[in-house]
Amino acid sequence: MLEVTGLHVAYGGIQAVRSITFHVKQGETVALIGANGAGKTSTLKAISRVIDAVGGDVHFCGEKITRLLPHDIIRKGIALVPEGRGVFPRLTVAENLAMGAYVRDDKADIALDMERMYAYFPRLKERAGQLAGTLSGGEQQMLAIGRALMSRPKMLLLDEPSMGLAPIMVQKIFEVVRAVAAEGMTILLIEQNAKLALESSQRGYVMESGQITLNGESAKLLDDPKVRAAYLGE
Amino acid sequence: MDIFLQQIINGLVQGSIYALVALGYTMVYGIMGLINFAHGEVVMIGTLVTITVAGTMIKAGMPVVLAGFAGLSASVLVCMALGWGLERIAYRPLRNAPRLTPLITAIGMSIVLQNLAMMIWGRNYMTFPPLLPKMDFEVAGANFTAVQLIIVLVSSLTMGGLLLLVYRTKLGMAMRATSQNPAVASLMGVNINRVIAAAFVIGSALGALAGVMVGTYYEIAHYQMGFMLGLKAFTAAVLGGIGNLAGAMLGGVLLGIIEALGAGYIGDLTGGFLGSHYQDIFAFIVLIIVLMFKPSGLFGEKTGDRA
Ligand SMILES: Nc1ncnc2c1ncn2[C@@H]1O[C@H](COP(=O)(O)OP(=O)(O)OP(=O)(O)O)[C@@H](O)[C@H]1O
Ligand SMILES: [Mg+2]
Numbered sequence: 001m002l003e004v005t006g007l008h009v010a011y012g013g014i015q016a017v018r019s020i021t022f023h024v025k026q027g028e029t030v031a032l033i034g035a036n037g038a039g040k041t042s043t044l045k046a047i048s049r050v051i052d053a054v055g056g057d058v059h060f061c062g063e064k065i066t067r068l069l070p071h072d073i074i075r076k077g078i079a080l081v082p083e084g085r086g087v088f089p090r091l092t093v094a095e096n097l098a099m100g101a102y103v104r105d106d107k108a109d110i111a112l113d114m115e116r117m118y119a120y121f122p123r124l125k126e127r128a129g130q131l132a133g134t135l136s137g138g139e140q141q142m143l144a145i146g147r148a149l150m151s152r153p154k155m156l157l158l159d160e161p162s163m164g165l166a167p168i169m170v171q172k173i174f175e176v177v178r179a180v181a182a183e184g185m186t187i188l189l190i191e192q193n194a195k196l197a198l199e200s201s202q203r204g205y206v207m208e209s210g211q212i213t214l215n216g217e218s219a220k221l222l223d224d225p226k227v228r229a230a231y232l233g234e
Numbered sequence: 235m236d237i238f239l240q241q242i243i244n245g246l247v248q249g250s251i252y253a254l255v256a257l258g259y260t261m262v263y264g265i266m267g268l269i270n271f272a273h274g275e276v277v278m279i280g281t282l283v284t285i286t287v288a289g290t291m292i293k294a295g296m297p298v299v300l301a302g303f304a305g306l307s308a309s310v311l312v313c314m315a316l317g318w319g320l321e322r323i324a325y326r327p328l329r330n331a332p333r334l335t336p337l338i339t340a341i342g343m344s345i346v347l348q349n350l351a352m353m354i355w356g357r358n359y360m361t362f363p364p365l366l367p368k369m370d371f372e373v374a375g376a377n378f379t380a381v382q383l384i385i386v387l388v389s390s391l392t393m394g395g396l397l398l399l400v401y402r403t404k405l406g407m408a409m410r411a412t413s414q415n416p417a418v419a420s421l422m423g424v425n426i427n428r429v430i431a432a433a434f435v436i437g438s439a440l441g442a443l444a445g446v447m448v449g450t451y452y453e454i455a456h457y458q459m460g461f462m463l464g465l466k467a468f469t470a471a472v473l474g475g476i477g478n479l480a481g482a483m484l485g486g487v488l489l490g491i492i493e494a495l496g497a498g499y500i501g502d503l504t505g506g507f508l509g510s511h512y513q514d515i516f517a518f519i520v521l522i523i524v525l526m527f528k529p530s531g532l533f534g535e536k537t538g539d540r541a
Contacts, residue, residue: 103423
């Protein structure tokens with residue numbers, strides 16, 4: 001479904017991503033793990049065109065999307081939950097969700113989806129009229145995921161949904177991620193928490209200094225001595 | 235005649251005009267952090283276009299009502315096009331430049347527009363055709379005219395409409411989202427360029443309306459009139475908290491009233507040393523005080539909220 005070939009990202013002289021190639025099949029959850037500064041966020045940003053890649057191509061559902069603009073990428077069906085959540089602080093929770101549905105015009109269905117998000121995250125329903133900037137980090141993460149789902153994407157890109165959250169909150173969020181995946185959503189999951197990411201995915205890629213150094217089935221990666229040593233603290 | 239009440243009324247009228255113009259500054263600043271110093275010139279061109287269109291039609295013997303509507307429409311359309319063009323030609327190429335660059339460009343555009351207006355309309359003061367009937371009312375010892383009443387009414391309605399647009403429509407929501415986080419707004423499918431253009435176009439339309447009001451109120455216009463008006467409206471926007479719509483409205487009205495009261499009492503306060511023609515200093519005293527003690531203005535968000 002998503003095919004990334006030879007993607008290269010640089011900030012001035014810093015080579016953040018060096019010609020990486022990977023793919024995600026329809027209905028799969030794929031983890032992309034790696035240490036701080038490995039280039040994970042840069043990869044997602046280049047796919048959703050928040051930044052320009054220096055080289056390489058991105059195909060989605062067989063169509064080349066490398067040169068589209070961010071506001072067109074979402075219309076192709078790719079929704080990004082950005083690192084650090086990026087909720088609109090001075091919009092209410094409900095307005096943030098409505099922004100997620102910006103590309104849609106079917107008012108009645110949007111209202112239904114809104115209820116669906118509230119069912120995933122009852123906490124958001126309680127806070128529907130509250131400004132998003134006043135939510136806790138975990139609630140903001142819920143909101144960012146709900147907002148991305150509001151566009152009815154074909155694929156979800158998640159950038160470190162567990163970042164800075166208490167274990168209970170991480171668990172709640174991953175429950176929803178797994179539920180969404182079980183409903184057939186294609187997901188590319190970025191995480192520093194390698195164990196969590198690999199346990200929630202079918203396949204995984206390991207990224208180190210801008211390159212993919214390992215890949216395979218998540219279960220096998222979890223058992224790989226190199227991965228265990230480098231990312232699982234063993 | 236009660237001078238206090240009278241000056242409040244005068245201030246309210248002038249303040250409504252400041253508020254309309256201040257909204258143009260604040261909308262653009264809220265969305266892209268740019269102070270569009272050419273906005274005062276857009277207002278000036280709105281006034282002068284109305285003089286040409288409505289004046290010509292009245293001279294040709296057409297009904298004043300028709301001439302008024304044609305003048306207003308022409309002014310709004312020209313200003314909207316001007317606002318759109320400014321953004322497209324002058325500011326968009328500088329979107330990622332250091333902040334000083336678009337600021338200097340804005341000052342440059344203001345000079346360009348002034349000179350353009352001078353070439354088209356000349357250096358002389360022009361009389362604004364009377365578009366509204368001359369009527370006076372008296373309430374509790376204070377006088378006001380039909381023109382004053384209509385200015386306050388129309389600007390209140392317009393501002394109400396703007397608030398509805400910004401807080402109740404999809405475009406408005408996209409504008410607010412863009413002002414808070416443009417990168418994420420574009421991830422949601424918002425075409426940032428269109429939203430920024432909309433802010434310029436809407437702000438310019440409000441400016442055109444204000445320009446017609448200024449002309450109707452003072453019955454005189456000039457190619458340099460946009461400078462002082464723009465500076466005061468900018469002050470009003472800063473007073474209310476630049477980037478904040480309600481702030482621009484309140485700041486405008488407040489500044490109008492401060493000025494009017496200042497002009498009414500400056501003679502008494504200085505023992506006749508300074509006359510009411512010194513009223514312009516009040517706006518700048520206000521600006522300096524706000525910048526010194528509360529640079530974020532009355533309704534301003536904490537600095538660092540954007541970025
Ligand atoms: N805007 C930028 N300007 C310059 N260098 C950048 C910029 N963004 C990222 N980098 C650099 O690019 C490299 C990759 O960064 P990236 O954010 O993609 O890493 P990451 O894998 O997401 O890390 P983390 O797990 O900490 O989020 C890092 O060395 C980083 O310092
Ligand atoms: Mg990252």
